[in-house]
Amino acid sequence: MKKFLPVAILLLSTVSYSQVSTTFPGNGKNSFGGAVGQGSLKITDKGDSVSFALTRGPGLFDSVIVFYLDAEAGGISSTSGFTTKKNDPYYTAVTGLDSATGNRAVLNFPADFQPDGAIAFDKNGGKFFLFIQVPFLGTLIQELGTFKVIPSGTNSAPTYTQSTAKSDLGISGPLNFKFVGSYIGARALRSNEAFGDPFDNYLTTTLSYAPYTIKNYFTFSSASALPVKLVDFKAAKERDNVSINWSVAEESNIEAYEVQRSANGINFTTIEKVKAKNSSAATSYSVKDLLAKGGINYYRLLIVGKDKSEISKIVSLNINAGKNSFVANYKSGKILNVRLNGISAGTYRISVISSNGQLVQTIGLQHDGTDQNKQLVLKADLAKGIYRVALQSETENYIGSIMVE
Numbered sequence: 001m002k003k004f005l006p007v008a009i010l011l012l013s014t015v016s017y018s019q020v021s022t023t024f025p026g027n028g029k030n031s032f033g034g035a036v037g038q039g040s041l042k043i044t045d046k047g048d049s050v051s052f053a054l055t056r057g058p059g060l061f062d063s064v065i066v067f068y069l070d071a072e073a074g075g076i077s078s079t080s081g082f083t084t085k086k087n088d089p090y091y092t093a094v095t096g097l098d099s100a101t102g103n104r105a106v107l108n109f110p111a112d113f114q115p116d117g118a119i120a121f122d123k124n125g126g127k128f129f130l131f132i133q134v135p136f137l138g139t140l141i142q143e144l145g146t147f148k149v150i151p152s153g154t155n156s157a158p159t160y161t162q163s164t165a166k167s168d169l170g171i172s173g174p175l176n177f178k179f180v181g182s183y184i185g186a187r188a189l190r191s192n193e194a195f196g197d198p199f200d201n202y203l204t205t206t207l208s209y210a211p212y213t214i215k216n217y218f219t220f221s222s223a224s225a226l227p228v229k230l231v232d233f234k235a236a237k238e239r240d241n242v243s244i245n246w247s248v249a250e251e252s253n254i255e256a257y258e259v260q261r262s263a264n265g266i267n268f269t270t271i272e273k274v275k276a277k278n279s280s281a282a283t284s285y286s287v288k289d290l291l292a293k294g295g296i297n298y299y300r301l302l303i304v305g306k307d308k309s310e311i312s313k314i315v316s317l318n319i320n321a322g323k324n325s326f327v328a329n330y331k332s333g334k335i336l337n338v339r340l341n342g343i344s345a346g347t348y349r350i351s352v353i354s355s356n357g358q359l360v361q362t363i364g365l366q367h368d369g370t371d372q373n374k375q376l377v378l379k380a381d382l383a384k385g386i387y388r389v390a391l392q393s394e395t396e397n398y399i400g401s402i403m404v405e
Contacts, residue, residue: 019311020045020174020222026057029192029199031208033059036183037193045175045222048385049356051163052119060155063185064093064122067195068107068115070217071177075114076131079107080211081139089186090120090127095141098188105190106211113178113217121147121162123155163356174223180214226305227252231282235289235299235317242289242317244272244299249282258302259287264399265298265314265388294319296399314386316401328389328400334378336363336389336402344396345369350376351390360387 021044029037038057044050054065082095085102092098096105109115118129128144147164151157181195189208192199196218202210233246244259254276260268272287289297297319301312318325327339338350345368352360363376382404391398 019047020308021310022220022308024195024218024220027192027194027196027198029194030057030059032063032183032185032191032193033057034193035059035061035063036065036181036195037191041181041195043220046163046356048354048383049163049165050175051161052121053159053161055159056157061123061157061160062155063183063191064089064120065181065183066093066118066120067179067181068109068118069177069179070113070115072116073114075109075116076139077109077111077114080104082141084141089122091129091141091143092186092188093120093182093184094118094129096184096188096190100187103188103209105184105188105209107182107190108211108213110214113180113214115180117144119162121149121160123149123157123160124152125149126162165354165356165358174221176219176221176223178217178219180217226254226303226308226310228254228276228303230301230303230312233301233312233315235297235315237317237319238288242292242297242299242319243286244289245284245286246301246312247282247284251276251278251283252280253306254278255304255306257285258304259289260300260302261289261292262298262300262314263293263295264390265296265316265401268298268300270302292317292319295397298399298401314401326391326398326400328402330382330387330402330404332381334381336376336378337373338376338389338391338400339373340367340391341371343367343369343391343398344393346393346396348391348393348396351392352378352382353388353390355386355388365391 021042023040023042026037026039034057040055042053079096082097085097085099087099096107116131120126125146125148127146130142130144132140132142147162150161180197183193184190192202197214197216202212228251229249231247231249235242235244256276257274258270259272261271262268271289274285277283296316298314298316300314303310325341326343329337348365348367350363350365354360361379384404387402389400389402
């Protein structure tokens with residue numbers, strides 16, 4: 001059995017390091033004010049983490065959004081199988097069962113969409129749930145932990161984001177699942193606002209406890225790529241500037257390429273946007289960065305499709321190569337190898353940072369100013385992914401990059 005998802009996901013064997021995002025519209029309904037029905041949802045696979053970002057419509061985000069997720073065969077056909085009542089807003093929203101009155105807002109699911117878990121959150125946070133079919137006992141619901149929502153505690157923020165490391169969920173690799181989102185009140189009063197289903201002719205009277213059968217759903221997949229093949233992507237020094245070049249094949253229905261730059265390999269800003277040619281032949285593109293900073297510059301491509309975007313691998317270029325350099329390397333075990341060339345003597349701090357900006361470990365380093373290699377002992381083996389390794393003192397700052405496979 002899967003540990004979790006985003007719930008119960010059949011994974012491929014290789015890890016994807018490109019980011020894939022898809023934005024899904026609400027169904028246009030507004031019985032609870034339109035925060036969900038007239039909003040949108042962006043799901044992003046960041047390689048080592050996944051995020052759900054709800055952009056609010058005109059109403060206030062005062063209720064709970066439940067995303068029922070179907071990743072493999074064998075899920076539930078109805079929420080009517082849940083019989084345990086709990087005084088918990090997320091549990092109530094998922095089961096549709098009011099703990100105080102016993103009133104029930106049942107959702108039925110078609111044969112081609114039978115969810116195996118759910119994610120529920122509101123303005124204050126949320127929970128993960130897994131659905132388990134047990135012989136002779138029926139359907140059980142297992143709580144798999146809580147998570148934070150950013151920002152928290154406000155009903156009027158433009159966007160609410162939940163992000164979770166895949167390693168915390170026991171998964172890796174590309175994601176592939178079907179989902180439906182239902183917006184429901186604290187007393188299991190279900191609105192007609194949703195993602196993936198129109199909720200046509202849904203009875204919003206009689207306290208919204210009428211049963212409803214899901215007709216449609218959305219599918220998110222980071223395993224299926226955009227209709228373009230990125231053949232090459234590189235950056236090269238050209239006098240005092242940087243030339244960024246890439247070539248593509250099988251290009252169709254691509255809107256644009258955004259060249260993004262970063263000083264630390266984590267926070268990127270778009271510096272140039274190029275309209276896609278959508279040629280049937282192999283095509284090359286080139287832009288120049290006239291404002292590259294001294295030291296290491298990191299570059300990546302944001303490839304924008306009609307309703308999906310994808311981020312390329314990261315390439316780096318040291319503008320001051322040959323003057324000084326800091327290189328980090330990690331192969332296996334708990335040893336981080338670093339090479340310091342032309343780095344001034346002093347007291348430094350080495351920080352290991354995951355691709356989603358989480359600080360993994362900090363190590364103190366006293367450097368005598370000579371060119372040398374050092375081996376540093378980490379607290380634990382690093383999970384698969386890309387990490388930034390920062391070398392910092394009060395006056396100097398260097399950034400390296402490692403890939404753990």
